[in-house]
Amino acid sequence: MLQPERQILVVFPHPDDEAFGVSGTLAQYAKAGTPITYACLTLGEMGRNLGNPPFTTREGLPLIRKEELKASCDAIGIKDLRMMGLRDKTVEFEDDEKMVQMMTDLIDELNPSLIITFYPNYAVHPDHEATARAVVRAVRRIPEENRPRLYGVAFANDTLEGLGEPDIVNDIQDVKEAKWNSMHAHISQTGWILQEEAKRKNEGATEDDNWLVIERMYSYRWHEDFEEKF
Template sequence: MSASTNNLSRLSVLACFAHPDDEGFASGGLLAKLAAGGARVTLVCATNGDVGEISDPSLATPENLWQVRKQELRNAMDVTGIPDVRFLDYRDSGMDGTEDNRHPRAYCNSDRDVVLADLESIMRETNPHVVLTHDPTGGYGHPDHITMSAHATAAVSRVADPDGATPLLYYVCFPRDVFRRWWQEMADRNITPPFAAEAIDELGTPDSDVTTTVDVMQWVDVKLRSLSCHRTQLHDSGPFHQLPDDVVNMLMGTEFYQLVTPPGAVDLLAAI
């Protein structure tokens, strides 16, 4: 990586997401920045992305998509510079109200105590200074995002030490204003956005919840190359690929977070 950054070798970070590729759009730049600075980053992925899209039938089948997506995440993290990738191996729950929600291995049906025990064990092993996860809205309401947010938040509470170090918990945010900007950039170019205009005011994190804005423009190239590893999920003709490169770089060059706990903590992400 050509971009320079502070020496972060003493920093330990745990990123907890629901699916392969969740890490990329909202926090791929920060993860690249952390890796470039030498931080110890562990990525936990709750599901294997079993019911995601298949952009090209030559890449996967519905039966083996879960295996392909796990490898895509490993490939993406090779680009980002994060070798410690761990899967909880639950099944993708799909969107709310779908048949996949009823699958016994769906993450939304997981045993809360089992998941919390797994996350607590990983936290005690890696001793993170920072924990990243989805915000409670799930960005666009995905049940697995919402479930991981709840689980990671509860696990941080379990490992919190009132008399010692307590991890800083950050929610990864998709501010509503950002969703509007993406929609408008597409609409202005006669590109059909992936979300309807009437949903814009309901998608994402309330803007007022954002506490931390991180400039990751220096790591946009790494972020985009990492994202491109999720080949099954990216259509060459999709709305994202139809935007000009300079617009994509501008939109992807800033990331947003909410520092949740502990109350009154110094905002570490703002300082690195």
């Protein structure tokens, strides 16, 4: 059962990050009327998939991914999409203070009760990690009694070893179509995954504990902060 929220801020670096990990949860919140702002830091212009044969050029990919991102937000029910204008695969090289200030400005404007991003040290991609660090650093500067809740998506191979079982395990059966549509919106990058899932279903696989019907996150553990000194 989801906890009621006043305002949710979602921060991910790439179009489709929202689709994989939290689109069902966000669809449930949107269905309940919770305002959601999604700050997507880049347009994923360095995405791996250009098609075979190519369906676009490297120069044309950002326009495609921008429209896919809008379609994903429509599928989820997100009405406030912010495209933050950073460049794909360079987020890790942005000035730390610039990144933290970007997050602080969003938090100050929106006053969210919940922020969703990646979990630092368990997010695999350098852009994911840089995003997670910036969000945590921004929230850390808020007095503890005023901090929003902070949820992190973690999928590194050592996640269970390092963090244990997730404390947020959300059944999204009631909005699984919204999640599928969010994934499908990013078809330039997710086509092969959706094909594999369709094949799996055709072979008789069930959805009981599948990522399409169960979403998992971790509450950020301030007592185990990713930075020992700050």
